[in-house]
Amino acid sequence: NAGVMQNPRHLVRRRGQEARLRCSPMKGHSHVYWYRQLPEEGLKFMVYLQKENIIDESGMPKERFSAEFPKEGPSILRIQQVVRGDSAAYFCASSPGGGALHEQFFGPGTRLTVL
């Protein structure tokens, strides 16, 4: 049973380009969470999605960032017009359900470097 898969593992973009990060949840999981980890900091919640729905985006920057989890295919975190401050590790987690009863399983992360 494969774990949470994220790709690419490493992504280099120049300022102003777009970054697309993909997350395939564990089999049977329909809930996805995105977190961002800045260097030498803990993970910060960004967004929580279920299939075709954004449930909580309270941690998402107001501009340039968007997320989706379509009925088919992986969840996508999209960053438009990247800036150097977007350089970070982006982790996706999945769970079989939401709320307090379910553990979140993390993927290996995508390390984004903005030149």
Add this chain to the structure above:
Amino acid sequence: QQQVKQSPQSLIVQKGGISIINCAYENTAFDYFPWYQQFPGKGPALLIAIRPDVSEKKEGRFTISFNKSAKQFSLHIMDSQPGDSATYFCAARQFGGNKLVFGAGTILRVKS
């Protein structure tokens, strides 16, 4: 209110010693407190978790101690091994909530 404060930032322990990492929180609505272990280049993996209705939980060499009145919880690693060298994060989740609030992390190095 949403913060979880973790200390120390880094820790060096001799093989066989006890590693202790502490966390404190303010939000009394938190009701789930997990600890994650992260190796370089990997995602965090759940190590052990506790809910506030118990004061201690032990799994193998790993123990969480929880002090509800002080709003503090700690991770103890007994008989620390070089393979335990990693970054450890405490976290908290609000009752009925979904997002985890993480501490800043502790880099543990166990010297052989």
